[in-house]
Amino acid sequence: MKKLFTRKLVAVLITVVMFIGGTAACGSLAGGNLLNAAATTGTASDGGKTISIATLYNVIGQETLARQYMDAHPGTTITINSFMYDYDRYLTEVPTMLMSGTADDLMEGYINYKDSRVVAYLADFNALMDADPTFDREDYYANFFEALEYKGGLYAYPFDFVYDAFAINNKLVGAAREKVDSMNALSYFDMFELFDIAGGAFPYPDYANDPLDALLYTIDSFVDLENSACDFNNARFIELIKRSKELTEPDSRSHGSLSTVTPDDEKLFSEKYLLINTLPQTYQYLLPIKEETLFSGHKPLISEQGKLLTMAPAKFCLSKQSENKDLAWDFIRFIQDPQTYADEDGNITGSFRTPSINKELFRIGLEYALLKPGTEINAAGNLVETESFFDWIAADYGWHVPGDRRERFDEVLARYDEILSMPVQDRTLVLFPQNVQDVFYATMDSYLQGLITAEQTAEELQNKISIALRE
Amino acid sequence: MKTRARSEILFLFFALPSLTGMLLFFVAPLGVSLYLAVVDNALTYRFVGFQNFKNVMESEVFRLALKNTGLFMAICVPANMLFPLFAAILLRKAGARKGLFGMFLLLPLVIPSGSMAFFWRSLFGLNGAVNGTFFPDAPVHWLNTGWSRVIITGVFIWKNAGFNIVLYLAGLALIPREYYECAALEGAGRFRQFLQITMVYIIPTSFLVFIMSVINSFKAFKEIYLIAGAYPHHSIYLLQHYIYNQFTSLDYQKLSAASYILMAITIGIVVFMFRFQRRLSENFS
Structure with a gap:
């Protein structure tokens, strides 16, 4: 009897322990206590x-x-x-x-x-x-x-x-412009062609602060996330990384982006530089205006042909x-309702500066950015009105904004309609799984350090990323 | 009767801590893993039967890992038995230098994996010693070519041989010296002595070494990961890489299903070998 009791006791004990153990394990896997930021819904x-x-x-x-x-x-x-x-x-x-x-x-x-x-x-x-x-x-x-x-x-x-933009020197590019397919969405190979035609001797200021980061975006063109496939081991990719390495040599990058470029640099640009990296949030508004600047686009090294590369x-x-x-x-x-941004008098201020994909919000924001005076706090701590963006360009850079400002604004808006109607390529970095990014960084780092050739790089990326995608 | 019951309770009392630990940290997670392997995800927990197992088995990458692990095992297990056996035999005959040689052979066993990985990388890395000495102009990418399999196999044997040598030394010590003396008197040469005495009496040890080598080769990951990363050259991408990568990407279903498949294969091999050993023992006896 006692033996039976002992066995039953052990059985009950084991059952209880297993239940507690299983529940604890399930609970931890379900993430109940993983995070202190519990959602409320x-x-x-x-x-x-x-x-x-x-x-x-x-x-x-x-x-x-x-x-x-x-x-x-x-x-x-x-x-x-x-x-x-x-x-x-x-x-x-x-x-x-x-x-x-x-x-x-x-x-x-x-x-x-x-x-x-x-x-x-x-x-x-x-x-x-x-x-x-x-x-x-x-x-x-x-x-x-x-x-x-x-x-x-x-x-x-x-x-x-947002999209990254390059300003290309129309005067220097000259006839080469006609030989590339689409100036609205210049592919990296168009870019190389421009370089070749223009003699390849032009400085390429501020390609990117980190060439590895810039190259990481390029993998979007070689990775098919929907089908878990990739295609790195080809002449196109090998050419791309070879050219990128050439272009990102320290000697090729002598200037910063537009925010740090002085009017003197701007003069140099008009005489000497083939292209300049620009800040999309400011310079993109200028590009359709500035006559000697040919093209507003995105970083040409990182796009597919004919696609607007954005995030x-x-x-x-x-x-x-x-x-x-x-x-x-x-x-x-x-x-996304414009009325959400109306002030007490019902006026929409357009104080949101990031371009919206809502057409009406975009128009309001652009109008605000280009035509309306801004405000800033002066040295005395008072809120004062500043000049409009068009005026600021004229004052700081001596650039002429010809004609009626409202008419020019309409031209800019029409130009944007044209640009934004193009096919869009999503360049969001987070889309690439972390394992793919890690492999890419490690391999490209070896390449940029000169430890492996471009061909070896392509083969290694193909080998490893194809496994990472299909796991 | 009373004494027996008391001793049973006492036994359970002492066994309870480890029993609880085993249940908590082995049995319960095993049950949870099985549960996760048969549901669709960790949110809805919808029962999907063997679908996750099917998905894993149909995965090209899993099959690649399975093939590589099989090949790795086919090379490493025999090598990890033969080399330690001969090393143990030689060590027994090394006389005064036995301790010194033994220390060299057993050293890899006590070297931390991190140091070991650093050492091998410094040998076979792109800017490692081998390239620097022999291929300074055109360095070979040893760890990202077919050579990686050879290197990793070498590392595995180098790392695990020491333990097997210890096992074989213990096994060899159990064979009475008189058998060899008697065989020598009967005119048996060294090779015949090895074949008909050493090999026969070393079977239980060899069996243990075999089982340990099979399990170790299935579990081979830490060293390979430290040397070649989570995504090594495709020729050394093993099952453990697959399972580890599912863990890092939070895919509990594939992780659990793959782990169960691996466990089933390991148990299958071990059970088969136990039966084989039993039959072999019966034949010899």
């Missing part, structure tokens, strides 16, 4: 709807918009879960939270929205757009939606865009598990 205690937003950078902006939304929609609650600029933590924790069912409803799009493992946990914005009768794609530069799509679904909703810095992903997708979607619409 669903129904608030007062019966209203609640969503939370995981934010990495734009904490103040999100909080302001959330407050505005809650004021306009009583009974709703939007909480901000800030990652306080900790990019690495965000990249690590948000996908983990997503996969363990503890993610926030909306997440700033610094997660891989073109990775099937992540996408399985994200809602498709195309479905939300289609279900919303008030949403019209015509109101947006829809190419950006298409660029961010993955296997027919849109798992990151873009708000704005959308602000975008949201929506958790498939969110209980209030309708509220999340309504908040997204709210952010």
Whole structure:
């Protein structure tokens, strides 16, 4: 009897231990205690709807918009879960939270929205757009939606865009311009051709601060994420990295970007330099205006032919598990509604400076940037009005902005319509899985140090990245 | 009767800590892994049967890893048995220098993996000693060509031979010297003595060495990872790389399914070898 009792006791004990062990293991795998930033979603205690937003950078902006939304929609609650600029933590924790069912409803799009493992946990914005009768794609530069799509679904909703721009010296490029296919979207091979035709002797100021970073973007042209395939071992890629290495030799980079270029440098540019790297947020507004500057585009070394290479810095992903997708979607619409940015008198100030993919917001922002005087705090601490951007160009650089300013603005806008109607290539770095980036950096580093040849580099990348993609 | 019951309780009392540890850290995770291997993801936990196993088996990369591991094992296991056996035999005959030679052969066993990886990288890295000495003008990318398999196999044998030498030395010490003396008197040469005495009496040790080598070759990862990274040349991409990379990309389903497949293969080989050894022993007896 006692023996039986002992056996039963042991059996019960083992069962309890296993249960506790299993529960603990399940709990830790499910991520219940992995993170202290628990998401809040669903129904608030007062019966209203609640969503939370995981934010990495734009904490103040999100909080302001959330407050505005809650004021306009009583009974709703939007909480901000800030990652306080900790990019690495965000990249690590948000996908983990997503996969363990503890993610926030909306997440700033610094997660891989073109990775099937992540996408399985994200809602498709195309479905939300289609279900919303008030949403019209015509109101947006829809190419950006298409660029961010993955296997027919849109798992990151873009708000704005930037593209890197080069100014090319029209005078020096001359006849070569006619020999390249598309000046709106110069491919890296067009760029090489320009160099060759122009004698290859022109300095190439500020190609990039870090050639490795710039080259990393190029892999987008050689990696097919949808089909988990890559094609590095070919003459095109080998040529690209050889040329990039030549162009990024320290001697080839003698000047900084436009923000550091003085009027004297600008004069040098007009006489000597083939191209100059520019800041998209400022110089892009000049390019259609400045007569001797031929072309506004993106970094030519990193694009596919005929595509506008851009990234959308602000975008949201929506958790498939969110209980209030309708509220999340309504908040997204709210952010892109021009009326959201109206002041007390109903005037839209256009103080948002990042170009929006919403056409109306883009127009307002551009108008504000080019025509309206800005404000700044002077030495005495007073808020004073400054000159408009057009005036600033004229004052600092002596560039002539001919004709009526409003007419010139319309020309700029028309030029942008043309540029932004081009096919878009998404160059978001986060799309490349970390393992692919690691392999790329390590291999290219060996190449740039001269340890391996371009051919060996291509073969090694093909070998390793094809495995990384197909795992 | 009372005494027996008391001793059983006492036994359980003493066994409980390790039993609990085993349940918590081995049995329970094994159960959780099995659960994760048969659900669709760690969010909805929808039962999908063997779908994850099927996905893993259909993966080209997994099959590459499986093939490489098989090949690695086919080379490393015999080499890791023969070399230590002969080294142990020679050590027994080394006389006064036995301790010195033994120390050299056993040294890799106690070198930390990090130091070991640094040493091999400094030999076969792009700007390593081998290239610097023999190929200064056109360095060979040893770790990213077919040569990597040879290097990694060498490292594995170098690292693990010491332990097997210890096992063989213990096994050889158990063979009575009289057998050899008797055989010598009967006119048996050294080779015949080796074949009919050493080889026969070393079978239990060889079996142990074999099992350990098989398990170690399946588990070979740390050194290869430290030398060649998570994505080495495709010829040395092993099952452990596949499993580790699934872990880093948080793909619990593939990770669990692949681990179970690996475990099943290992158990299969070990069970087969136990049966084979039993039959061999029966034949000899």
